[in-house]
Amino acid sequence: MSALIYSIVQLLHTIVSVYIIVIFISAILSFVRPDPNNTLVQIVYRLTEPIFDFIRKKMPFVVFSGIDLSPLILLLGLQFLDNFIVKFTFG
Numbered sequence: 001m002s003a004l005i006y007s008i009v010q011l012l013h014t015i016v017s018v019y020i021i022v023i024f025i026s027a028i029l030s031f032v033r034p035d036p037n038n039t040l041v042q043i044v045y046r047l048t049e050p051i052f053d054f055i056r057k058k059m060p061f062v063v064f065s066g067i068d069l070s071p072l073i074l075l076l077g078l079q080f081l082d083n084f085i086v087k088f089t090f091g
Contacts, residue, residue: 009089016082020075022047027071 026048034041048071055062055070062069 005089009085012085013082016078019047020078023071023075023078026052030068 022044026044029041029044036042036045051074052068052070055073056068059070059073062073
């Protein structure tokens with residue numbers, strides 16, 4: 001296996017893993033409701049809200065009775081993508 005392909009796949013895996021952590025942080029922040037002017041809170045929302053909004057628009061059934069399941073849908077999609085890339089590349 002080429003070292004370049006291995007490095008690219010590992011980089012993608014790391015990016016997906018870090019983004020999954022950011023999604024968990026965003027989900028926890030939605031329960032806590034911290035100060036929206038906090039810089040870290042703004043960064044987390046800027047990284048996650050555009051994708052959450054896209055999921056909510058394309059699949060309106062993910063929000064019911066005030067419960068938003070778009071983070072769960074995104075987590076499942078990222079896990080699928082991560083597993084697919086790693087298994088497809090390494091056999």
